Amino acid sequence: MNPERDLITAITRRAAAFAPTSPPAGLRQGIGDDCAIWKPSPQQDSLITTDTLVEGVHFDRRWHPPHLLGRKAVAVNMSDIAAMGGTPRYVLLSLGLGDQEDPAWLDAMLDGLAEAVAAYGAVLIGGDTVNSPERLLLSVTVIGESPESRACLxxxxxxxxxxxxxxxxxxxxxxxxxxxxxxxxxxxxxxxxxxxxxxxxxxxxxxxxxxxxxxxxxxxxxxxxxxxxxxxxxxxxxxxxxxxxxxxxxxxxxxxxxxxxxxxxxxxxxxxxxxxxxxxxxxxxxxxxxxxxxxxxxxxxxxxxxxxxxxxxxxxxxxxxxxxxxxxxxxxxxxxxxxxx
Ligand SMILES: [Mg+2]
Structure with a gap:
């Protein structure tokens, strides 16, 4: 029994379940190696943004349903891509969890997260899991694109x-x-x-x-x-x-x-x-x-x-x-x- 391995398996399974039927043309390697590999599209600038939600600071589990929390962790990052006039392409997830996490809560959160990634037309390509005994932590990074020199500043x-x-x-x-x-x-x-x-x-x-x-x-x-x-x-x-x-x-x-x-x-x-x-x-x-x-x-x-x-x-x-x-x-x-x- 290896909780981190189980977690990575759970994330990988969801990434596959919500992935587009044919992978994006620029994606050379998704989840499963030390790095993901993608090739930016020609005549596009690459955009990158990250945003972290910390339990007790950015969300409260007493009223935030896990499915909607997963969706929100994605949406707040997608909003930064939107702010540049860009198109989201790839998502990385870092998850900080305690040992006693409720599996049903985690499943629902990951479902919401994967569903939102797909709804914005992006693909989950990697991430990390760490032990965070005190507070749950959800850090999402989005890579996007915008036509060369056209991003709105x-x-x-x-x-x-x-x-x-x-x-x-x-x-x-x-x-x-x-x-x-x-x-x-x-x-x-x-x-x-x-x-x-x-x-x-x-x-x-x-x-x-x-x-x-x-x-x-x-x-x-x-x-x-x-x-x-x-x-x-x-x-x-x-x-x-x-x-x-x-x-x-x-x-x-x-x-x-x-x-x-x-x-x-x-x-x-x-x-x-x-x-x-x-x-x-x-x-x-x-x-x-x-x-x-x-x-x-x-x-x-x-x-x-x-x-x-x-x-x-x-x-x-x-x-x-x-x-x-x-x-x-x-x-x-x-x-x-x-x-x-
Ligand atoms: Mg912003």
Whole structure:
């Protein structure tokens, strides 16, 4: 009995079960040797990204079903490939587990993970397992591709650009709080709970925006709009102004915030984990971008503001309220908004 061998066998079996019927043309060696071997496609840049989920820090097993946790570990990485306008190709998994792991829990998690890898059109090609007695740890690496020199960077924003988001804000943060307060089983909160437990990366939207040449700067919303837009501003050397009235905060988020005694604006700006795309584009493309939303399932594109020339004080993000007053929100997390007037 060798638990690590058993685990590798279990992962390999799932990789095979969810693999495409014919392996990708560039894959020379998948799971089973010291390294995987792939040949990048001609005229493509290779993209690589990694993201780790740690039990008790990034997820809580008391409310996160294992199947959905496996899917989320993949989706948060796919979201980074989406943010470049890329196409995911290969996935590596590193798993840190204790000795007493429940086999049924692990099977369900691996099923969700393998299912998600296949759903995003990628192939699991290797990884590692380590002993982690205190906390479960799930580290996923994704290798992707994008047409040469066409990947969308954070640093390409220009003053005057429109700022767009690819979906509603605050649902995932609301879902997390509903789970924390033991309210997640109430059917009326399911869109928020699902957004937290099972986020969807906007890979197709990212590809379409990049291919159409409509985007200047792009990233994905993982830390909350206030922080993520500040990253674009810093990288691009610009400021941003966002109108509070334009933020796509669903009525459900307002209702859930009332029940949780939380502030919906805090969830929308500082909650994080929405995993929608955040991008900037020439305002001349506003109509084309609005039209594109209808061609991608699950995408609701909303223009929330614009980039501006940076003031003397340096780049920053201003939130403009309906009465015209502005406040600086750069890099603010959840707690900052709660205290705001
Ligand atoms: Mg990202």
């Amino acid at each position: 954070r640093s390409s924003g220009q003053p005057g650009d429109s700022v767009w988001v690819g979906g509603p804000l605050g649902l995932a943060a609301g879902g997390l709080e509903l789970c924390r307060q033991g309210l997640a089983t109430d059917p009326r909160w399911q869109p928020a709970v699902q957004a937290h437990l099972d986020p969807q990366a906007q890979v197709e939207l990212g590809q379409k925006l990049a291919t159409a040449g409509l985007v200047h700067a792009m990233m994905d919303l993982s830390d909350g709009l206030a922080t993520d837009l500040a990253h674009i501003c810093t990288a691009s050397g610009v400021s941003a102004e966002v109108a509070a009235a334009l933020l796509p905060i669903p009525a459900l988020v307002h209702r859930a915030a009332a029940v949780c005694q939380a502030d919906p604006l805090s969830w929308a700006l500082g909650g994080g984990e929405d995993y929608h795309l955040l991008f900037t584009a020439d305002p001349a493309h506003d109509p084309a971008i609005s039209n594109l939303a209808g061609t991608v399932a699950g995408a609701t594109l909303t223009r929330i503001g614009c980039l501006t020339a940076p003031p003397a004080g340096g780049p920053g993000v201003i939130l403009r309220d309906a009465d015209g007053t502005g406040r600086e929100i750069s890099y603010r997390g959840y707690d900052h908004f709660r205290a705001a007037p």
